Amino acid sequence: MAADVPNPVFKSGVLRWIDDRLPLISWSYKEFVAYPAPKNLNYFWNFGSLAGIMLALQIVTGIVLAMHYTPHVLHAFDSVEHIMRDVNYGWLLRYAHANGASMFFIVVYIHIFRGLYYGSYKAPRELLWMLGVIILLLMMATAFMGYVLPWGQMSFWGATVITNLFSAIPFVGDPIVTWLWGGFSVDNPTLNRFFSLHYLLPFVIFAVVFLHILALHQFGSNNPVGIDLTKKDKIPFHPYYTVKDLFGLTIFLIFFSFFIFFAPNYLGHPDNYIPANPLSTPAHIVPEWYFLPFYAILRSMIYEQLFTPLSFLAWFGISAKLAGVLAMFGSIACLLVVSWLDTSKVRSATFRPIYKWVFWLLVIDCIVLTWVGGQVPTRGVVWIGQFATLYYFLHFLVILPLLGKLERPLPLPASIDEPVLGRRGVAAQPAE
Template sequence: MANNIMNWIDERFPLTSFVKHDLTDYPTPRNLSYWWNFGFLAGIVLVLQLITGIFLAMHYKADVAMSFDSIQHIMRDVNYGWLLRYMHATGASAFFFVIFTHMARTLYYGSYRAPRELLWWTGQGLLLLLMATAFMGYLLPWGQMSFWGATVITNLFKATPFIGDQVVIWLRGDYTVGDATLTRFFALHYLMPFVIVGAVVIHLVALHSVKSSNPSGIDLAAKDNIPFHPYFTIKDLYGLGIFLIVYSVFVFFMPNSLMEPANNIPANPMVTPNHIVPEWYFLPFYAILRSVPNMVGGVIAMGLSVMLFAFMPFLDRSRIPGGARYRPFYRLQFYLFLIDMVLLGWVGYVHPTDQTILIGQVATFVYFASFFFVPMISKMEESWLIKRGLPAEVMVLIDSEANEIAKKQLKKNQRNGVQS
């Protein structure tokens, strides 16, 4: 009976072949470390955000006179409304944590390199969509930080040549951030996640065409690939368990630790908070914005700081596999870049003083220099490594993989030869 139904479906829709191609037989390198769990986790967080968001929207009111109250209604009167809201608010931070880790893994292991450029760029597009969605969602509670954050960021569009002022008014729907801004941000905040789902499908199609990279950086021959199910379904579930424990600690025991106290004060256009800070995940980029004395320059620098990752496939000119694993200079650059990011985050958080502005400017310079010097360093590092001789394990791996692939090719040729 079940077989008959499956046959009936398969004649009309490629269900079995889809499950085979993308799940049960999907070849995955067996040497993936736990750093490869974060793509799956990002998908889970997206689903969590969608579900909690849809339920929150059933009780939320997008109206400047009501939105702050409606959040308190959710927190106090709606059954488990506090849980939905804390999950959603913590989920936003969790999303960025997972995505940043996912990106750091890609950078560390050089997963952006050929043939995975399009995979990396679709990911870059997803990052931009995520940032836009998070930014618009932050306005919805209509607290002081919501209002002033949106005011500062929409104001940046003044930097648009010739029509800057008009663009700002067009974005806000008013001369200041107001009811029109709130309702359109709500509409778009509800829409964007579904756009993200579509972009994730594209990201996955790209992934399933080029397959996962792996810590060695060499495309593995068939013997080192194992089916995604059950090996990676269970590994991902185990990782999900760990993730959910950490996430639940935040949701249940410290849900306010990632929220600004000022956002528990209703938005007031007449009172500017002592210092306006974005959520932690925007801090490094905000610090770059503030480090450039000129506004247009700051906006360009901030935009570039997010977009520069897309150029990594062109900037990295080394042919040594495995990303930072076998490349001491690239590894050093990677860690320096991480430290620089944390430093920028700190500069973005504190009240600006002459000292922190200077630190911020140096850190911004280091940020861009890290990208700028990748081509030179990667090329020099490559010739140095080849001259010095690569580690024996890499050579063995490269050789064995090359043999394996050559043998396979030979077999295929022979078979084809016999047939024809």
């Protein structure tokens, strides 16, 4: 996409010599300065750059925190307290890292829903979208392992519950759990494994983000109108979008700073300030808020002793535990293949009147699942969770394929200028 951009001209002979042998500066100029971007991008496109900034912040704060952390069950909790109380600005590093995980997920979730609304997963950007979903999976694994490291009550029991889920997989489940634990229970080998992987995975995420950007620049960014662009529809990324991104970053940092300085523990669980005790199970085990929709889907598969809408699965010999694991990973798999599930030829929901309402129903459904995941699983909560789970899968597996065949989209504009300037002298394209 940036191949047509000329190489920068360097006044310094040293820079010319270096760039001639290692064209890193030229590549960066083409891809991040002169890169031709659609001229109609709105502020929802800021969240891609915000996600990159949050990843960098998490890596930097994580490296510094690792210098003071002790990955041992007898010392982990105390080492976190040492960071908070004795290390210079340790409290700031830890709160920035812990709340940064929540901010990272907020940014990425908005980024994903923006892609779903504007059809950024459609051809020719299918691989770009799939790499984004892989980044989400790596984030979830990294965040889960990081939540275990403070070795508080919720850390220990969350690790116990989640790792036990793999035992539901036929034949290979128990060996996988034993390997994850490094023994026959969550103990010191588990903590060491999780610390190592939690340190490693952010660099894997960084590598996949690089591939994500490479795939993005192959065909260019999607846009709110969702039509292919001509050269006159594009502007250089700098200074137009760097300024826009800086404004968005400023607003975001104000929001982020509120949690760091005024509500640092608001998004956490108070039980994690109690040292891990294998002999005392918390009354209500819940993961971090960004896992709650998937936890609700997992936990909604309760039907062995409770009549619910999903009880028919027991007729096929599928245990509730296995059904929950399959449904939880299936919810991610739906995102992975949504490019092929959505059969509509029109990208943007702006020109899909029915899909626009269906999209907002999905948003509401995900909010309901988040609420369900944080509640005690009473009969009523289980019913709500199962209906919300059913709608989630119906949205991707039934509604999207049918809607692409039945919906009549509005006529597409001939240019991205038309929604702004009106239809004066511009012929509309018929929707396919």
